[in-house]
Amino acid sequence: MNRSIHKIIEEQIKRWELGNIQAVPLTQTTNVITISRESGSRGLQVAEKLADQIGFDLFHHEILEAMIETSKTSKALLETLDERGMNIVDDIVSALVHEHHLWPDDYSKLLLRILNTIGKHGNAIILGRGGNCALNKFNILRVRIVAPASMRREYIQTTRDLSFDDAQKQMISTDANRSAFVKRYFNSDASDPANYDLILNTGTLSVEKTVRLIKCAIGAAWNDENQ
Template identity: 30%
Template sequence: MAPQQAQSAQMRAITISREYGSGGGEIGRQLAQKLQWQLIDHEFVVRIAHMLGVSEREVELHDEYAQGTLARILSSMRSVDPSLLVDTDINGSATEEGYHQALVRVVEAVADEGHAVIVGRGSQKILASRRDVLHVRIIAPLEKRITYVVQREGLDHEAARTRIMDKDRHRDRYLQTHYHQSSSEPHLYDLVLNTGVIDLNSATDIIYQALERKATRLLVPDQELGPGSGSARYPGRVADFSVPPVEPTK
């Protein structure tokens, strides 16, 4: 194993938050393939659903943070691992808090096992305290995302726009509900990439390099991290640039 590969192997996971239509899901797939890591995304949930007898259409009808289908899946998984047990109400349906607790345990277990690319699932917040996880946000201008969705899903312009707005709103709901934060908060991430200009292959390469660089910082004490690390003092007195006066218009 090459030295750089050995360093990146010390990282346990990459989380990818994305605006719908930004190509974040495709970037996640490319990263998992490049690193030969497990991919945890919508298709992963669909595969579990099939194993548990839940139809793919039922999964598709629910957002990744919706309580219904995924709560049923996680509840059913307790037969595989009792630690995934979710709370139920008097009607036997999984409660919102029970679903949240189960999802947290699943994401943490995936990170503990290591070498996973986790797309969505609130993982950027669930694993926020872990130094051995790289957190990435993929964004793009709305019109570029509409074009992507039109091409990929065969929708017309207005239908694509509506789908994007609905998906973004639903995806943000989970973090707002449980952590009182928006998924667009940049401080949740090590890296925010705009695919409005940068192509998906290049974005994948940039994230791969960021993973390697973050791996080299794992053993650095917290007090030595930050933009001041290794920085020299300014040679002279710090001063703001003066702003020239604006002449009044005639």
């Protein structure tokens, strides 16, 4: 495992352990944002800037996969919840498996438990990995970042120094793999608008405006909850 990723996980565990005393009840406030994105839509940039501005922890693909690997040999991650909290997570995972007619393997069981552990601790942004499906029992904001195919391809081509054809192939392949992942592990359609609360187009919106709109949606959710 990459040493820096390992360090990030260790620091995350410490923050969770220190924060357990002030744990937020399951649906008291919207303190988790899930971000799904099309390849090349600059969803990672949006997630990073949003996390920086609102002070939430960002969990992207590499961190989540490293957490799964860590959990295979260590219970430290999942034990950051008290006994009651862990029971709630287990109940949620069981309900997800039943409601979505899933046949979970070892990987998906760990993924579901880790995503729901993150959700229970709160103050988190989860990028990809079906977070919007896994955390449907939580009071979350589910965001989808999209953009026209031509703009996404051009972005991939420029940032990764690829030919036109290679950028096109990578864009199609990445989107197909992400859709297949969500279908396999959550029996859901990643492109279905009904799976999201907010869909934003970075083809017409800058990253900065996109982040601003998400923050407005978070603020509106918080205001609704406090009325």
